[in-house]
Every structure is written in C-alpha cells, then in structure tokens.
Amino acid sequence: EAGVAQSPRYKIIEKRQSVAFWCNPISGHATLYWYQQILGQGPKLLIQFQNNGVVDDSQLPKDRFSAERLKGVDSTLKIQPAKLEDSAVYLCASSFGQAFDSRRELFFGEGSRLTVL
C-alpha cells in the first residue's frame, strides 16, 4: 500500500518569495492534515480537512498561508510571502477515520523541509 506522498522534499527560498507544497494521501483516507514542525519542537496542526471541507484551521496564519484540497483527494499548502520564521518541516498526514474513531490512526509523509533565507 502506497504511503502519504509529499513534494518537494526540500525547498530553499528567500523571504517574501512564495512556495507551495503538495500532498497525496493514502487512497481512501477522507481526513487530511498539514502540520508544521519547527526544529526542536513537536508538530503543530495548521489545518485539517474532512474530504474537501475544512474542519480546523484555527492555527493557520491566514494572512500568508493557504491550503486547499481539490476534489477531496490531494492537497496543496501555499505560503506567500514567506518569512524567516516559516523555516520548518511541513508534514502531511492522512487518516481513514475522524476524531474518536478507532480507525483514526494518522499516517505521515516524510515531510517537506523549507528553508527561508
């Protein structure tokens, strides 16, 4: 079974530039998550989708970050314009079930490492 696919694996940009990350979840997984993991910290949820609807985006900096999940399958996370503090690994995860569902095991991709200079 194919895992969660993410691209690109690495990206280096200058501040004020834009960047986009792509995620393809495991087939059949209705829930998709984007997490931000800053060096030395645990992952922090940015946005959660259920199919193509947003469940939680309370910690997404909406002035510069945006995300969409077209047709309830793959997803894109965009940052525009980037700031130095956006340097992090952006993790995508997917799950079959929802909150409090025993099938809700999150499967993570390998992440996209962003460096903002």
Added chain:
Amino acid sequence: GDSVTQMEGPVTLSEEAFLTINCTYTATGYPSLFWYVQYPGEGLQLLLKATKADDKGSNKGFEATYRKETTSFHLEKGSVQVSDSAVYFCALEGYSTLTFGKGTMLLVSP
C-alpha cells in the same frame, strides 16, 4: 489548552539498557494518548496508544500505561537496541486534533 511535556533529550543508552521517557499532559476531559516515533529520514509513525485510564499500549517491546491520577504516559522498554535510535513524540488527542510534545531523541550505542 491541551499540552504535552516530555523529558528533554538526547537520551543516550547502551544496547540492552532499560529505557524510560517521561511524558505528562494537561487536558480537559479524557483524551486518548499516543507515542509516535520518527526514525532518521522517515515520517512519523504510530508506536502505541491508549484510549482510557489504566490502559496499557504496547508494540515492538515498548509499553506505556495511561495514568490519569498522575496525568502521565511514560514510555518504557526493557532492553533497547541500536535500531531503536529515533525521536519519540508523546501526543494527546483532544476534541479533534493531536497535540504533540517536543520530542525526545534516543541514541543507542552498541
């Protein structure tokens, strides 16, 4: 809000040593608790979980018991191997999201 506190690393052990990584949490209600592991160059993967008080999660020789009275979920393994070297994250599930600790790096030498 919900929070998870883990012991700082790195934890450095010799092969076959006993491992404990401490984790405590703050949450309203009765969250589910998890340990995730991240091997070098790989994504996070679920190691074990417990969904209610006094439950014990176990996998690959690792164990953790959900202690409501001490709000803890410490990870233990009786005999670590070099292949256990990784970063371990404690996490809790609140209403709809996972809240992670900062992670603890484990380094096991032969």
